[in-house]
Amino acid sequence: MILDLDAGNTRVKWRIRGSDALQGASTYGDLQELQALLTHYAPARVCLGAVVRDDKLDRLVQAVNAVWAGSLEQVSVIDHFAGIELAYEDVSLLGVDRWLAILAARNRFPEDNLVVVDCGSAATLDILTRDGVHVGGYIVPGFSMMRRVLFDNTDRVKVTEDTLAALAPGRSTLEAVNHGVLRMLKSLVLELVHEVEGRRLLITGGDGNVLAQLMGVEDRLYPHLVLDGIAVAMPG
Ligand SMILES: Nc1ncnc2c1ncn2[C@@H]1O[C@H](COP(=O)(O)OP(=O)(O)O)[C@@H](O)[C@H]1O
Ligand SMILES: CC(C)(COP(=O)(O)O)[C@@H](O)C(=O)NCCC(=O)O
Ligand SMILES: [K+]
The missing domain is CATH 3.30.420.40 (ATPase, nucleotide binding domain)
Known part of the structure; x- marks a missing residue:
């Protein structure tokens, strides 16, 4: 076990x-x-x-x-493991969670171009080609962090409540912040998916369910991609 x-x-x-x-x-x-x-x-x-x-x-x-x-x-990050060539020159600087999610995604869909989104404290988006090349990725604040940044740096946007439920233009500060942060990440994800035709989306992380639900892509949710990746990196 x-x-x-x-x-x-x-x-x-x-x-x-x-x-x-x-x-x-x-x-x-x-x-x-x-x-x-x-x-x-x-x-x-x-x-x-x-x-x-x-x-x-x-x-x-x-x-x-x-x-x-x-x-x-x-686990430490290893370049060329499972045929995946990593974008970072110094791969030890790549978050091991990102690498593990990439490994798990590639293991599931070895034939596809992929965008792997991990929606946690930070949100990370990694791009992988069907040839196993990690082209690179993006790191942006996750939903809670985005809310916290607004709270900490404004006098009147003191939103603490998490009602991530919709994308409609906000009609209160609470909605404006919560819908806004969702819309930001949704737009980024869609742009990356549409950049390459047929690129497959995989979503994971603590807030992955919220993102997937609001995008109407619940079938792209893989709740435990990082844990899945550990089994690939360190087989039993
Ligand atoms: N039970 C929970 N406790 C704390 N955060 C939760 C919980 N369920 C969902 N979340 C959300 O998940 C985010 C953390 O996601 P997670 O993938 O666990 O992050 P990390 O890998 O950075 O620790 C939190 O910012 C929060 O918005
Ligand atoms: C970007 C991260 C903070 C995301 O971590 P998380 O939000 O899941 O806790 C993590 O992958 C990390 O510390 N990465 C190192 C920097 C990098 O990947 O370039
Ligand atoms: K993350």
């Missing part, structure tokens, strides 16, 4: 490999559920993809080590 861990800037996501029922997510201050799972199932391996370092990484590693005796295996 293998436990896969995806350590993002906001949350840790986990899943017992192959068991969709045994999955969860939590913030770094609240790792008891993960510890309970580790204690109960005592997996042979724990595989970690982490874009965090310092405090958050320390907390996670300590929580795992407190209840599990093995040594954690951490």
Whole structure:
């Protein structure tokens, strides 16, 4: 049994490999559920993809080590792995979550041109050709971050409530912000999809469901692409 861990800037996501029922997510201050799972199932391996370092990484590693005796295996980005040529000159600077999502996407659709969107703390968009070339990507703030930036830098746009539900022109500050941030990301995604005919879209991340639903492309939602990628990078 293998436990896969995806350590993002906001949350840790986990899943017992192959068991969709045994999955969860939590913030770094609240790792008891993960510890309970580790204690109960005592997996042979724990595989970690982490874009965090310092405090958050320390907390996670300590929580795992407190209840599990093995040594954690951490994923690093590898150029030309599974035939994928990465755009970055120094691939260690590419977010491992982006690489893992790319790997999983390519594994599912090896014949297609792809755009892989991970809608988390930040939203990342990566472009992959059918020949396995990672052309490059984009990093923009995610929905919560966009709202927070407006809150922090204006006197009157103090929106805290998350009502990401529609795209219509806002008739209140709340709607104007929430619909606006959705529309920004939707437009960016559509532009990238339309740049190359037939380019296939895959959406993942904590806010992926909101984006996919509003774009009317729920069939393009792959909720655990990063965890899926760990199984490709570190097969059992
Ligand atoms: N239960 C939840 N707790 C916190 N954030 C959530 C939750 N469900 C959805 N989200 C949304 O998901 C985003 C984080 O997505 P996620 O993919 O976990 O990010 P990251 O990989 O950066 O940690 C948050 O900004 C929030 O908008
Ligand atoms: C862009 C990210 C912050 C996204 O992380 P997330 O929002 O999922 O926590 C992460 O992939 C990262 O730290 N990347 C390193 C920089 C880069 O990919 O160029
Ligand atoms: K992300």
